Amino acid sequence: MRAMQTLIDVLRKTAVFFAAKGLEKPRLQAELLVAGALRCRRLDLYLQFERPLDEATLDLLRGWVRRRAAREPVQYIVGEVAFRELVLKCDARALIPRPETEELVGFVLEALPRTVEGGGGRVVDLGTGTGAIALSLARERADVCVVATDVSADTLALARENARRCGLGDERVSFAHGDWLEAVRGDAFDAVVSNPPYLTEEEWDTAEPEVARHEPRLALVAGDGGLAHLKTILGRARGRLRAGGFVALEMGVAHSGALAAHAVASGYARHECRVDLSGRERFFFAWI
Numbered sequence: 001m002r003a004m005q006t007l008i009d010v011l012r013k014t015a016v017f018f019a020a021k022g023l024e025k026p027r028l029q030a031e032l033l034v035a036g037a038l039r040c041r042r043l044d045l046y047l048q049f050e051r052p053l054d055e056a057t058l059d060l061l062r063g064w065v066r067r068r069a070a071r072e073p074v075q076y077i078v079g080e081v082a083f084r085e086l087v088l089k090c091d092a093r094a095l096i097p098r099p100e101t102e103e104l105v106g107f108v109l110e111a112l113p114r115t116v117e118g119g120g121g122r123v124v125d126l127g128t129g130t131g132a133i134a135l136s137l138a139r140e141r142a143d144v145c146v147v148a149t150d151v152s153a154d155t156l157a158l159a160r161e162n163a164r165r166c167g168l169g170d171e172r173v174s175f176a177h178g179d180w181l182e183a184v185r186g187d188a189f190d191a192v193v194s195n196p197p198y199l200t201e202e203e204w205d206t207a208e209p210e211v212a213r214h215e216p217r218l219a220l221v222a223g224d225g226g227l228a229h230l231k232t233i234l235g236r237a238r239g240r241l242r243a244g245g246f247v248a249l250e251m252g253v254a255h256s257g258a259l260a261a262h263a264v265a266s267g268y269a270r271h272e273c274r275v276d277l278s279g280r281e282r283f284f285f286a287w288i
Contacts (some may be wrong), residue, residue, distance in 0.1 A: 004052040004053075005052070005053055005058060006049065006050050006051060006052055006053065007034065007045060007048055007049055007050070007051045007052075007053060008049035008050065010030075010034060010053055010058070010061065011027070011030050011031060011034060011045070011049075014026075014029075014030035014033065014034070014061075014065055015027040015029075015030040017065065017069065018030060018065075018068070018069065021069045023068070023069070029068060029074065031045055032074045032078070033061060033064050033065065033068060033074065033077065033078065034061065036064070036074070036077070036078030036079075036080075037057055037060050037061050037064065038057070064077050064078075071208075071209035071210050071213060071214075072210070072213075072214055073096055073210045073214055073215070075090045075096045076090060076091055076092055076096070076214060078090075079091065081096060081097055081130070083097045083101075083102060083130075083132045083136060084102050084105060084132075084136045084139075084140070085136065085139055085140060086132070086135055086136060086139060086162075086166055087165075088130045088131065088132060088135070088162045088165070088166075089130070089158065089161055089162055089165060090130055091158065092214060092215070092216065093152070093154045093155050093157070093158045093216070094129040094130045094155045094158050094159075094216065094219065095129050095130075095215055095216060095219040095220065096130075096215060097129070097130055097132040099277070100250060100276050100277075100282055101132060101133065101195050101250060102136075103276055103277065103282070103283070104133070104193070104195060104248065104250050104282075104283055105132075105133055105136045105137060105140075107248065107274055107283055107285070108123075108133075108137065108191060108193055108248050109137065109140060109141060111191070111246060111248065111285065112141065112144065112190070112191060121143075121144065121145075121189075121190030121191070121242070121245075122144075122145050122146075122147070122187075122188075122189050122190050122191075123137055123144055123145070123146045123147070123189060123190060123191045123192075123193060124146070124147045124148075124149065124181070124184055124187070124189045124191075124192050124193070124240075125137070125146055125147070125148045125149070125193050125194065126149050126180050126181065126192065126193070126194035126196065126233060127149070127150055127151070127180070127194055127195065127196050127197075127219070127229075128148035128149060128150050128155075128156070128159045128175075129150065129155060129158075129159065129195075129219060130158060130159060130162055131148055131158070131159030131160075131162040131163060131173070133148075133193055133195065134146040134147075134148035134159070134173050135148075135159075135162060135163060135166050135168055135173060137193075138168050138172045138173045139166065139168065145171075145172060145173075145174075146172065146173045146174075147173075147174050147175070147176055147184055147187070147189075148173060148174070148175050148176070149175070149176045149177070149178060149180070149181075149183035149184060150175075150177065150183075151177075151178065151179045151180075151183075151218075152216075152218070153177055155216075155219075156175055156177050159175060160175055163175075180194075180229075180232060180233055180236065181233070181236050181237065181240055187240070188240055188241065188242050189240055189241060189242065189245060190241070190242050190244075190245045190246075191241075191245060191246055191247070191248060192233065192237040192240065192241065192245075192246075192247040192248070193247075193248045193249075194229075194233050194247075194248075194249055194250070195249075195250040196222065196229040196230060196233060196249070196250075197218065197219055197220050197221055197222040197226075197229050198222055198226040198227070198229065198230055198250070198251055198252045198255065199220045199221045199222065199226055199252070200221070200222075200225050200226045200252070201221060203221075203226070203252075204217065204220065204221045207220075225254075225258075226252045226254075226255065227255055227258055227259070230249055230251055230255060230259060230284075231258075231259070231262050233247065233249065234247055234249065234259060234262055234263060234266060234284075234286065235262065235266050238266045238267055238268060238288060241288050243288070244287065244288070245287070245288055246285055246286060246287045246288070247268075247285070247286050248283065248284070248285050249283065249284045249285075250282060250283055251281075251282065251283065251284050253280045253281055253282065255281075255284070256273040256281045256284060259271075259273075259284045259286075260273070260284075263284075263286040266286075267288075268286040268287060268288055269287055269288055270286070270287050271284065271285060271286035271287070272284075272285050273285075
């Protein structure tokens with residue numbers, strides 16, 4: 001008869017296995033998988049170390065551990081990701097939302113009251129992916145209506161699933177299929193927000209296996225040294241913003257100078273770069 005394995009036993013064995021496979025932070029990786037299998041918060045594991053795990057849970061974890069050892073991202077394995085106040089469905093149809101993008105949402109929320117008296121107005125999220133930006137803006141600001149666009153119909157379907165999952169109906173977040181602002185022809189907005197592809201080909205070639213093997217290249221890599229989509233959005237957004245409106249972009253850490261020059265050439269009244277929590281220039285804002 002096989003001895004029952006406790007939660008702490010599984011964590012220890014998994015962490016040792018991950019360390020042997022060269023994964024960074026092996027204990028954390030193990031905890032994330034076990035928490036996902038048990039559908040609980042990672043910190044809740046510390047309250048139930050002696051909990052026996054049934055065979056069905058162990059079978060699930062064995063498959064997940066093999067997938068993680070093959071460098072599949074934890075978020076795709078578990079099938080969800082926490083983002084600000086939301087828990088989003090996450091799979092290979094879309095880029096995994098990063099903490100930097102959570103920061104971008106915070107900056108946009110701060111900027112919106114300066115744009116529209118009495119309300120946050122109308123925002124478009126270009127290249128929405130999982131819907132993380134659009135849904136967070138709608139969840140955290142009841143006075144904001146958001147349009148979320150994506151060039152991939154499959155990715156847009158995932159964003160719609162997340163809208164339903166988060167209880168955000170069409171009156172708060174709507175969706176449009178198409179390339180950047182072409183998806184919402186003629187509409188005017190108080191803010192244009194995007195985390196577009198901005199990796200260079202060189203950065204893609206040296207990306208970790210979790211990224212290069214599993215995340216969609218279309219959502220990550222851009223031409224012109226990573227600037228192609230950033231410049232396109234910045235240039236086209238100028239004519240689609242209402243008075244006092246702004247464009248907010250997540251960018252590569254070497255892009256601020258080129259975007260500043262492009263903003264001036266495109267006729268924006270002012271612009272600024274903002275840094276992420278690591279102190280790197282990561283966000284570009286421009287106002288008309």
